[in-house]
Amino acid sequence: MKIPAWSVICLVVAVAFSSAAITWALTSLKVIRGVALVEYKGDIKVEDFKFVSENEIAVTISTTLSSTPSCTIRISGAGISGSKTISAGWSSPYTVIIPFSGTLTEGTITIEITT
DSSP: OOOOHHHHHHHHHHHHHHHHHHHHHHHHHHHHHHOEEEOOOTTEEEEEEEEEETTEEEEEEEEOOSSOOOEEEEEEETTEEEEEEEOSOOOSSEEEEEEOEEOOOSSOEEEEEEO
């Protein structure tokens, strides 16, 4: 059975268009979720953050202090808010999962550390 050339061309164009649409959707989602304003206080700073679920963010912090203090990490903005307190004595770098409430919207997310 022979497949007409126009069918093959239509199939190739459809696959290319679908791939482009999926790539655009993923890129758009990444842009919305990737915008952040990172603030840090003192000798503790945010090294990285990423969304691990629809209601949790993983934040990696670090310090040059030999005795790490307790601190609170707050997430706010873009329709969400949440916080988590870490006890003194954590090892640097340290990754903490912070639950948040609200619905994520486009905008700026602020990550703030207080000691």
